[in-house]
Amino acid sequence: MAYDSFSVLKSSAVPMPIENVDTDQIIPARFLKATERKGFGDNLFRDWRYDKNDQPKQDFVLNNPTYSGKILVGGKNFGSGSSREHAAWAIYDYGFRCVVSSFFADIFRGNAINVGILPVQVSPEFLHEIFTAIEKDPKTELVVDLPAQTITISATGASESFAINGYKKHNLLNGFDDIDYLQAMKSEIADFASKR
Amino acid sequence: MSNSPTTLFDKVWDSHVVRKIEDGPDVFFIDRHFIHEVTSPVAFLGLEQRGIGVMYPERTFATADHNTPTINQHLPVEDPLSANQLQQLATNSAKYGISHWGLGDPKNGIVHVVGPENGITLPGFTIVCGDSHTSTHGAFGAIAFGIGTSEVEMVLSSQCIMQPKPKKMRINVNGQLGKGVTPKDVALYIISKLTTSGATGYFVEYAGDVFENMSMEGRMTVCNLSIEMGARGGMIAPDQTTFDYIQGRPLAPKGADWDTQLAYWKTLKTDAGASFDEEINFNASDIEPMITYGTNPGMGMGISKHIPKAADVEGGVATYEKSLDYMGFAENDSMIGKKVDYVFIGSCTNGRIEDFRAFASIVKGHKKADHVTAWVVPGSHIVEAQIKEEGILDILTEAGFVLRQPGCSACLAMNDDKIPAGKYAVSTSNRNFEGRQGPGSRTLLASPLVAAAAAITGVVTDPREFL
Ligand code: SF4
Numbered sequence: 001m002a003y004d005s006f007s008v009l010k011s012s013a014v015p016m017p018i019e020n021v022d023t024d025q026i027i028p029a030r031f032l033k034a035t036e037r038k039g040f041g042d043n044l045f046r047d048w049r050y051d052k053n054d055q056p057k058q059d060f061v062l063n064n065p066t067y068s069g070k071i072l073v074g075g076k077n078f079g080s081g082s083s084r085e086h087a088a089w090a091i092y093d094y095g096f097r098c099v100v101s102s103f104f105a106d107i108f109r110g111n112a113i114n115v116g117i118l119p120v121q122v123s124p125e126f127l128h129e130i131f132t133a134i135e136k137d138p139k140t141e142l143v144v145d146l147p148a149q150t151i152t153i154s155a156t157g158a159s160e161s162f163a164i165n166g167y168k169k170h171n172l173l174n175g176f177d178d179i180d181y182l183q184a185m186k187s188e189i190a191d192f193a194s195k196r
Numbered sequence: 197m198s199n200s201p202t203t204l205f206d207k208v209w210d211s212h213v214v215r216k217i218e219d220g221p222d223v224f225f226i227d228r229h230f231i232h233e234v235t236s237p238v239a240f241l242g243l244e245q246r247g248i249g250v251m252y253p254e255r256t257f258a259t260a261d262h263n264t265p266t267i268n269q270h271l272p273v274e275d276p277l278s279a280n281q282l283q284q285l286a287t288n289s290a291k292y293g294i295s296h297w298g299l300g301d302p303k304n305g306i307v308h309v310v311g312p313e314n315g316i317t318l319p320g321f322t323i324v325c326g327d328s329h330t331s332t333h334g335a336f337g338a339i340a341f342g343i344g345t346s347e348v349e350m351v352l353s354s355q356c357i358m359q360p361k362p363k364k365m366r367i368n369v370n371g372q373l374g375k376g377v378t379p380k381d382v383a384l385y386i387i388s389k390l391t392t393s394g395a396t397g398y399f400v401e402y403a404g405d406v407f408e409n410m411s412m413e414g415r416m417t418v419c420n421l422s423i424e425m426g427a428r429g430g431m432i433a434p435d436q437t438t439f440d441y442i443q444g445r446p447l448a449p450k451g452a453d454w455d456t457q458l459a460y461w462k463t464l465k466t467d468a469g470a471s472f473d474e475e476i477n478f479n480a481s482d483i484e485p486m487i488t489y490g491t492n493p494g495m496g497m498g499i500s501k502h503i504p505k506a507a508d509v510e511g512g513v514a515t516y517e518k519s520l521d522y523m524g525f526a527e528n529d530s531m532i533g534k535k536v537d538y539v540f541i542g543s544c545t546n547g548r549i550e551d552f553r554a555f556a557s558i559v560k561g562h563k564k565a566d567h568v569t570a571w572v573v574p575g576s577h578i579v580e581a582q583i584k585e586e587g588i589l590d591i592l593t594e595a596g597f598v599l600r601q602p603g604c605s606a607c608l609a610m611n612d613d614k615i616p617a618g619k620y621a622v623s624t625s626n627r628n629f630e631g632r633q634g635p636g637s638r639t640l641l642a643s644p645l646v647a648a649a650a651a652i653t654g655v656v657t658d659p660r661e662f663l
Binding site: 017018019020022024025028029030032033034035036037047052075076077080081082083084085086088103104105106107110111114115165166167168177178179181182183185186188189190192193196 | 219220223237238241252262278281326328342346349350355357428512515518610627632636
């Protein structure tokens with residue numbers, strides 16, 4: 001499934017300073033019954049966002065008009081638990097293109113990149129600076145520069161670099177995915193398989 | 197392969213790398229691929245949109261488990277969305293020539309239960325599935341881990357995925373386990389020490405006499421829970437226990453093929469002197485029956501202990517308090533005596549025959565507490581048949597329990613098996629996240645013994661009282 005290429009993203013951000021946000025919270029299991037990749041954004045953080053009568057919970061950040069943007073900033077160990085890629089689809093479909101945290105669960109990190117979301121891992125200190133900056137001014141912008149591998153808080157100019165391997169970076173910059181790559185090396189794979 | 201001391205993990209990983217991408221992941225060959233109805237439909241759709249096919253259909257196995265009813269499986273599935281997912285799995289499997297064990301098939305069951313019991317899971321293999329508890333299969337000395345749907349599409353179309361090689365951790369547990377301490381308790385204990393993110397970025401090898409003396413089913417329970425401390429997977433070196441378990445299974449190698457494979461399997465162990473990025477040791481005697489009190493599997497403790505104070509745990513106080521608040525518990529509470537509304541025994545963590553034997557050993561001669569709703573769900577039809585053959589069903593029935601039909605059931609509550617909001621469930625499954633077992637549900641993870649003790653007393657009870 002192709003996705004939009006990613007280069008430099010300048011946007012305000014939505015803060016969610018909760019640790020261990022697991023993929024069951026991002027998209028609860030009862031919304032995994034679709035057989036197409038459509039409409040998952042509506043149920044992003046469903047049980048934190050709506051009460052049992054489907055009314056928006058006013059104290060949840062996605063229901064607070066003060067905060068908006070294409071960047072989601074989460075606490076440590078974001079995306080733990082279930083391997084459901086639906087979690088990444090829901091985040092993408094809602095309109096986020098980048099998730100920032102001080103630590104990501106492995107499977108979620110991989111799924112995010114595979115669907116075109118950039119996971120940016122920063123130090124705990126820098127994460128704290130981001131939360132503070134947003135608290136001061138909810139409209140403050142973050143600049144996520146994939147070519148330079150940096151993230152900057154516009155208001156303060158504070159910046160930090162982040163890691164991503166060269167292969168995945170190239171893919172994201174161009175909107176390529178792994179399946180394109182693998183299709184191009186099928187005879188090498190067939191050779192390998194025949195020797196096993 | 198070089199002659200320097202090598203880990204089990206390296207031996208299996210390195211022999212599956214088709215190509216190393218510079219400053220990128222490895223192109224990693226997959227021997228066995230399991231699919232189910234929930235995480236595969238979009239992958240098949242992707243194949244169609246690209247106009248590509250399935251490269252090696254004989255390496256993929258399909259079973260319906262996540263979203264299936266656990267009663268009246270002979271009737272049409274009522275929920276149209278669930279019925280559609282099941283139908284798509286059947287149609288896609290037929291279209292591409294993939295073995296499919298649908299609802300009602302005697303081989304049907306939870307993917308991580310049916311793989312091993314049919315001899316599909318073998319030592320030295322690489323195994324993936326769009327389900328994070330694929331780590332279960334590591335019990336056989338396989339590298340097994342959960343993947344996302346994009347990766348399911350990669351495996352279908354090219355039998356490979358792109359994986360950066362994880363770091364290596366070895367967890368040693370030595371000594372003698374106490375009375376009433378099961379493999380589930382060993383795993384919950386390790387997770388409580390490492391936290392839910394303590395092994396992120398690592399692949400774990402479990403070693404030491406506790407695992408050497410453990411049955412295959414126990415090893416599966418331990419490896420199953422590896423993901424709950426963030427590890428990509430966990431594995432245990434194959435030994436005679438492993439070989440005895442595999443031999444004679446329907447799809448296991450036979451005859452000369454068996455001999456060749458066995459010779460290879462015997463090389464699958466970590467050489468003396470091989471190094472790990474991280475090595476951790478625990479004493480078996482420190483472990484008691486465990487129970488969780490919070491909203492992630494790392495929030496567990498010995499059943500006789502008190503809930504830790506926020507100040508004493510690692511991580512944010514706000515997150516910790518939110519969690520206890522959700523559970524309706526307070527710091528310093530004892531778990532013993534807390535009221536239990538539901539008991540769930542089943543799942544790929546504890547849905548095998550040994551788990552039901554353990555459960556029955558405690559409920560035998562007692563009655564289910566009146567206010568407790570119990571869901572007893574075998575991991576597969578084969579387990580279901582064993583429960584009947586061994587007379588366990590009679591013990592359960594006598595004690596007031598009803599045996600349901602196999603599936604994931606209340607582990608993820610995609611079907612009708614949902615714990616109502618605010619209710620407490622002692623569950624033998626693997627996740628106690630907010631709402632995991634139904635919106636607003638409160639889960640206490642524990643072993644089949646703890647679940648049994650709760651089911652007959654109606655409150656959290658130390659199972660050692662019954663042993
Ligand atoms: S029982 Fe639970 S964890 Fe296991 S495969 Fe099913 S949903 Fe996944």
